[in-house]
Amino acid sequence: DAKTTQPPSMDCAEGRAANLPCNHSTISGNEYVYWYRQIHSQGPQYIIHGLKNNETNEMASLIITEDRKSSTLILPHATLRDTAVYYCIVRVENSGAGSYQLTFGKGTKLSVIP
Amino acid sequence: KAGVTQTPRYLIKTRGQQVTLSCSPISGHRSVSWYQQTPGQGLQFLFEYFSETQRNKGNFPGRFSGRQFSNSRSEMNVSTLELGDSALYLCASSLGQGAGQPQHFGDGTRLSIL
Numbered sequence: 001d002a003k004t005t006q007p008p009s010m011d012c013a014e015g016r017a018a019n020l021p022c023n024h025s026t027i028s029g030n031e032y033v034y035w036y037r038q039i040h041s042q043g044p045q046y047i048i049h050g051l052k053n054n055e056t057n058e059m060a061s062l063i064i065t066e067d068r069k070s071s072t073l074i075l076p077h078a079t080l081r082d083t084a085v086y087y088c089i090v091r092v093e094n095s096g097a098g099s100y101q102l103t104f105g106k107g108t109k110l111s112v113i114p
Numbered sequence: 115k116a117g118v119t120q121t122p123r124y125l126i127k128t129r130g131q132q133v134t135l136s137c138s139p140i141s142g143h144r145s146v147s148w149y150q151q152t153p154g155q156g157l158q159f160l161f162e163y164f165s166e167t168q169r170n171k172g173n174f175p176g177r178f179s180g181r182q183f184s185n186s187r188s189e190m191n192v193s194t195l196e197l198g199d200s201a202l203y204l205c206a207s208s209l210g211q212g213a214g215q216p217q218h219f220g221d222g223t224r225l226s227i228l
Contacts, residue, residue, distance in 0.1 A: 032213050043118075043204050043219035044157070051214070091213050100213040101147065101170055102206075104157035 004088045009109045012082075018075040020108055022088030025069040032091045033064060034102065035073045037084040037110075044087065044104075047073065078112045085109050116141065118220035120205050126226045132193040135223045139186050139207030145169075146188040147217060148180060151202040160203075163188055164211050192225075200227045 005023040012018040024033065032051050036044040048055055048062045050071070055062045061074040075082055087107040091100050119138040127133050139146050148160040159172040163182035180190040186207070192199055202224050206217035 030213070034216065036219075041221075043206075043221045046216045046218055049214070049216055100211060100215075101159040101162060101172070102149075102157075102217060103159065106156065 004090055004105055006086075006088050006105065006108045008106065009111070011111050011113055012075075012078045014080060014112050014114050015077055018073075018078040018082065018110060018112070020073040020075075020086050020088075020110065021070065022072070023070045024088070024090050027068050027090050028092070029068075033062065033068075033071050034089040034091050035060070035062065036087045036089065036102075036104075037082075038087070038107075039084045045084075047086075049091075078110075080112050080114065083110060083112045118205055118207050118218055120203075120220040120223050122223060123221070124224050124226075126228060127195050128228050129195055129197060131195050132191065133195060133225060135190045135192075135203055135205075135225075137188045137190070137205030137207075137220060139188070139205075140218055143207035143209055143218075144186050145208045145211050145215070145217075146182055146186060147206045147208075148188070148190050149204040149206065149219075150174070151204060151222070152200075157204070160190070162211075169211065195227050197227050199225065201225060 034049040035047040038044045050062045064071045085107040145164045147162040151157045162170040166182045182188045202222045204222045206219045208215040208217045
């Protein structure tokens, strides 16, 4: 399975863009990059995912490098409510059964500072 | 659209007892996965069900079992509870099993073993 590497923590000023990096240098061509976040005592919240192209939704943008070895999650205008642990996950097929479990690492703790 | 609903939210049991946790997926979602989250081990995959069949299983003992009903609702059972089973148990649902189908999580059941 492709593994991901994220910085353990980051700070961002409120109102500024938060750019969260993720390295996945062993990613294969059919493996998706997913981003989730988890606020204390809640379940992980899906943010965005992509395969090759950059993606944008109402929450964030996902920039994937051309070689797909790294990606960046961008929260355009961070608020205090964006303080959370952010997980970058490469989702792979398991056991040939068409099953794609999520394997969570330790993530990046983002602190949005007033 | 209602999200993933897990019941109960909190549960206290003693060693040796058994417990059943319930998960109602998002309407129309057919795949349900279960995860265990502890401070030491992080988020770990338990199993996945699709069309009432277990499609994938994580590295947990046989005391952990589950099932899925025809309406896609799922239950997870843990027998002979141990202190180490204290954790947040999370359920996630997705439309299908494909790698491009995001999983959406509930807020979990917090199980405490005394």
